[in-house]
Structures are given as structure tokens and as C-alpha cells.
Amino acid sequence: EDQVTQSPEALRLQEGESSSLNCSYTVSGLRGLFWYRQDPGKGPEFLFTLYSAGEEKEKERLKATLTKKESFLHITAPKPEDSATYLCAVRSNSGYSTLTFGKGTMLLVSP
Amino acid sequence: GAGVSQSPSNKVTEKGKDVELRCDPISGHTALYWYRQSLGQGLEFLIYFQGNSAPDKSGLPSDRFSAERTGGSVSTLTIQRTQQEDSAVYLCASSPQGWRANTEAFFGQGTRLTVV
Numbered sequence: 001e002d003q004v005t006q007s008p009e010a011l012r013l014q015e016g017e018s019s020s021l022n023c024s025y026t027v028s029g030l031r032g033l034f035w036y037r038q039d040p041g042k043g044p045e046f047l048f049t050l051y052s053a054g055e056e057k058e059k060e061r062l063k064a065t066l067t068k069k070e071s072f073l074h075i076t077a078p079k080p081e082d083s084a085t086y087l088c089a090v091r092s093n094s095g096y097s098t099l100t101f102g103k104g105t106m107l108l109v110s111p
Numbered sequence: 112g113a114g115v116s117q118s119p120s121n122k123v124t125e126k127g128k129d130v131e132l133r134c135d136p137i138s139g140h141t142a143l144y145w146y147r148q149s150l151g152q153g154l155e156f157l158i159y160f161q162g163n164s165a166p167d168k169s170g171l172p173s174d175r176f177s178a179e180r181t182g183g184s185v186s187t188l189t190i191q192r193t194q195q196e197d198s199a200v201y202l203c204a205s206s207p208q209g210w211r212a213n214t215e216a217f218f219g220q221g222t223r224l225t226v227v
Contacts, residue, residue, distance in 0.1 A: 004153075031213050032213045034215055034216075036218075041220075042220050042221075043115070043202050043204075043218035043219050043220045043221050044154075044202070044218045045218070046215045046216070046217060046218075049213075049214075049215050051213070087153075087154070089154075091213060097159045097161070097167045098144070098156045098159060098167070098169075098170070099144075099154075099156070099216060100156070101146075101153040101154040102153055103151070103152065103153040104153065
């Protein structure tokens, strides 16, 4: 059974204070790892897909990286508008038609 | 439309009643997913449709839950004889291709179901 664990559960940062969110996974053959952002009362918004260890993707202040066991979402000089819950999901060779999600990290960036 | 559309946005129902939740996927997307998100929990997979193939129903929690997709587009999730534990946000997502293409899924805003 695919498992995804995200840490920390919640993170509070000051504006400009860089940090990283972690997504650890256990799957039988990773086919893809997906990062989403979810604002309160809204559906998840797609950010990145990573397919193989060593891959990196960037978008504005966000950078996602992938190893064989985990992924990191690095947030550089965050702004209050980056406050949201960040979700990690995996697709594997066993649960091929589904995305298995972690419980998310709730990020709050204070001005 | 520009994105995945779900209706209603909110639904309050009495215990024991049946409810129908609707999802309009992004035009041209062949794959459609239903997920459930409960307070403090991660997204729980319910069902997956891909084109004309038989749906993957492995995530449906009980036989009170069913879903259909008509004409490869609009989908309806039906919950019969609702229970209080069915209260959650039901999210629909669509993807331009099936799982073999390994593409991302785009989510709607969800339907918040409250069973009283």
C-alpha cells in the first residue's frame, strides 16, 4: 500500500524567512510525485510534477526536489500570499489510476 | 469551461436522505476522479473514470456510494441513505489523459456536504 507522510503538519514563518516542507513516501515503483497548494474553501491547485530522483522544478518562490525516498518543497523569501496548505501526492505502479495524498502542511507566513 | 465545475457548492441534508453531487470536467479531459476530504484528513480516493473503460471503484467506502459518468463528460456521485460520517468535502478532478500518460489532475472547488 502506498504511503505519503508530510512534515511538519504546520509551519509558521515570518515574511522573508526561507524554509522547506518534507514529503516522505513509500511506494512500489514511483511513477510521479505531485505537489498541490490548497487555499481554505477551495480545491487543490496543481504546482509541480516530479518523475525521477534528482529532478527539480521551480516556480516563483517555490522549488521542488525529489530523491528516492522523499521530496522537498523549498520556499525562498516567502510572502503572506504563500500562506496555504501544501499537499503532496504520489502515483505508483500498484495504485496506477489513483493519486495517494499526504495530509498536508499548513503554512502561515506573517508580514 | 475554463476549469472543473462542481455543484452544488454546499449541501445540507438530513440523515437518511439521498444526495447527488455533480461534476463538469475540463472540456476534452478523458480521466475523471472523485475524492473525499474530511477535516484533518488527507484526500481519500473514491472512484476513477477513464474514457469508456470500466471505472475503478476500489475507493468507494460502502455500497451506499455510486457514481456514473455520462457521455464521457459530466459525472454524478450519489450517496444513498446518508450518514453523519459522510459529512466531508467531495472533490472532483479531471486529467487530459489517463493514468498511462501520468499527467496531473486539476481539481474543482468541491462540494461541502453536511449531514444533520
